Amino acid sequence: xxPLRKYNIEKTLSWKIKVLADAFCHPFQYKxxxxxxxxxxxxxxxxxxxQRLPLLSLNECIDLKAPIxxxxxxxxxxxxxxFELICLxxxxxxxxxxxxxxxxxxxxxxxxxxxxxxxxxxxxxxxDLPEDQLDFILEKRRYIETLVEKKIVEHxxxxxxxxxxxxxxxxLLDFVFIDxxxxxxxxxxxxxxxLEALAPGGCILWHDYTPWIPGVFQYLNELAPxxxxxxxEKTTFAFFEKPSYSGSA
Numbered sequence: 116x117x118p119l120r121k122y123n124i125e126k127t128l129s130w131k132i133k134v135l136a137d138a139f140c141h142p143f144q145y146k147x148x149x150x151x152x153x154x155x156x157x158x159x160x161x162x163x164x165x166q167r168l169p170l171l172s173l174n175e176c177i178d179l180k181a182p183i184x185x186x187x188x189x190x191x192x193x194x195x196x197x198f199e200l201i202c203l204x205x206x207x208x209x210x211x212x213x214x215x216x217x218x219x220x221x222x223x224x225x226x227x228x229x230x231x232x233x234x235x236x237x238x239x240x241x242x243d244l245p246e247d248q249l250d251f252i253l254e255k256r257r258y259i260e261t262l263v264e265k266k267i268v269e270h271x272x273x274x275x276x277x278x279x280x281x282x283x284x285x286x287l288l289d290f291v292f293i294d295x296x297x298x299x300x301x302x303x304x305x306x307x308x309x310l311e312a313l314a315p316g317g318c319i320l321w322h323d324y325t326p327w328i329p330g331v332f333q334y335l336n337e338l339a340p341x342x343x344x345x346x347x348e349k350t351t352f353a354f355f356e357k358p359s360y361s362g363s364a
Contacts, residue, residue, distance in 0.1 A: 166336045171345035171354050177205035184231040187257050194224045199350050204232045212289035216282050217241040218274050218305055219295035223256030230263025240282045242270040279308045287314035294322040299330040316359035324353040
């Protein structure tokens, strides 16, 4: 964990403990405060419940009978959960994309698994910040020195100002996994660029569609009236498939 982030968490926790201790000693003085807080929390919870995207069942996007391959797939740090990794590979396996883009390489775990669940002629582009701009220590990405490394094309830069034409030299993209900067502005720009680079019939998966990640959650809720985006059930994935006919988003 970044030292500054740890400091902020510890500072916040100490403040909350202090307030709770004071409230315990002076309950009547804090009565209105807690009443307002509970009302605000309840209204926020109800609003977020109404905002949620419609659900997409696992049966619709995954062939549950098709085998997937997972190698060196231990989830650590910012890796997606084992269940979500299985779901992601299930979507990849069913769709058999030839040109993929991953925004947010991290340690290369999902990159490696996508390589193991696609055909030999697949090209996987993966974009991440240069190492000197990362907020974690990178040892070696998991796909390095594996059989699927030849499928993977590494890109370094900030997705907000990176030229997405680098990803479409072989053709428009069939599959995009967006899991980079989770701020509202970054998710918006990543999505807009991806929509332009996406082939008809291609799909986008966003990770961390949850109220706990407000940038992703808010932006996709705002985008949903214009695009048929759905949340894959039991996951924090949001899913969009571009119509296969031309002339439509």
